[in-house]
Amino acid sequence: MKIAVVGTGGVGGYFGGLLARAGHDVTFLARGAHLEAIRRDGLRLITASHGEFAIAPARAEDDPAKVGPVEYVVVAVKTYHLEAVAPTLGPMVGDGTTVIPLLNGVTAHEVLLRHLPRSAVVGGLCAVFSQIESPGVIRMGGNVATVVVGELQGPPSERLNRIVGAWRSQGVEASQSDDILTALWTKFLFIASAGGITSLARVPVSGVRSTPRTRELLVQAFREIEAVARAHGVRLAPDVVDKTLAWVDRLAPEVTTSMQRDVEAGRPFELEAFSGTVVRAGAEAGVATPVHATLYALLLPALERAVG
Incomplete structure (x- = not known):
């Protein structure tokens, strides 16, 4: 090919x-x-x-x-x-x-x-x-x-x-x-949440999952995206949060997110595509997204500095 x-x-x-x-x-x-x-x-x-x-x-x-x-x-x-x-x-x-x-x-x-x-x-x-x-x-x-x-x-x-x-x-x-939009939002639930949280926590995903308060924040971020997706008609699995968390628990301990690496290096990063999208889509559907709104607000100065 x-x-x-x-x-x-x-x-x-x-x-x-x-x-x-x-x-x-x-x-x-x-x-x-x-x-x-x-x-x-x-x-x-x-x-x-x-x-x-x-x-x-x-x-x-x-x-x-x-x-x-x-x-x-x-x-x-x-x-x-x-x-x-x-x-x-x-x-x-x-x-x-x-x-x-x-x-x-x-x-x-x-x-x-x-x-x-x-x-x-x-x-x-x-x-x-x-x-x-x-x-x-x-x-x-x-x-x-x-x-x-x-x-x-x-x-x-x-x-x-x-x-x-x-x-x-x-x-x-x-x-x-046979339902690629559901598949996209299922991945998005993880990457948009973990990207922001690991960027601020400055630890690998294993550090987030093993710290009870931070793990709970990750779950809350997952649930916000689940609510936004369902409000927009995306057919996520009923147990999507539990399955995503179980997948996180199986990741190798050294795994970091691409957004985290970009933030640490002072490069532009995908904030608008991650928490920015969650916040905007939530507002359109009338779904509150306080965790992602906070992640977005805290990371926005670093993004503005990176893009000049």
């Missing part, structure tokens, strides 16, 4: 690297020193799941127009970059192209649909704890590597079965959902 990965960071580098490892024709879109290192040395991955391996040589570009139409476009940029990136993807989208967003949050497909054919865009999410360690190098830790994709309308499709199969061949827990 011919695939383009837009955003070769922790997510795109890892899941795109596995597709290349499986023998597919993958082009990585990146920028700056990371782009130059991939062009020069290939893409190196250090993983808990597959050990260390390299995609070398690796095709890397900084302009979608240089790639041309592909079968799959995997979009893995940060949410705050998507508005700028989405209008540039057109040259890679031809008849039969499938565009799969693997971003945090619950609105990436909506942004893509404003710029690309409705038939091309599907829903998607992932879970992995990985990051750029240095230019050209991706490090993946922890014990989680999951991808879920799904058609926004209609039944499960063969086009998604194909790429799910490609990821499964590399050991990824990949699946196609």
Whole structure:
């Protein structure tokens, strides 16, 4: 399969690297020193799941127009970059192209649909704890590597079965959902809550789950998102909070969130896509979100400083 990965960071580098490892024709879109290192040395991955391996040589570009139409476009940029990136993807989208967003949050497909054919865009999410360690190098830790994709309308499709199969061949827990919006909000319940709380607590997820008062705050944050989602008609499982908490308890002790790492490094971070979205969606539905409103207010000065 011919695939383009837009955003070769922790997510795109890892899941795109596995597709290349499986023998597919993958082009990585990146920028700056990371782009130059991939062009020069290939893409190196250090993983808990597959050990260390390299995609070398690796095709890397900084302009979608240089790639041309592909079968799959995997979009893995940060949410705050998507508005700028989405209008540039057109040259890679031809008849039969499938565009799969693997971003945090619950609105990436909506942004893509404003710029690309409705038939091309599907829903998607992932879970992995990985990051750029240095230019050209991706490090993946922890014990989680999951991808879920799904058609926004209609039944499960063969086009998604194909790429799910490609990821499964590399050991990824990949699946196609018949209700991708519910799947997106189920992940969002965790990442939007844990992202804010770990950023403020400055400890790994294990530190949050093992401290009773902080664990209770995490549960309260989960329940706020559950209430907001249900108010917007999302069919979350009745036990979604309990299942999410049980999943948190199984995470490797060293796991941190991407938002936490960005806050610590003084980089822009996904506050608007996380607690900002919860607060706004709650206000629209008349659902109080005091925990997420507090997380948002406490982290907003750091975000404003990071973006200048």
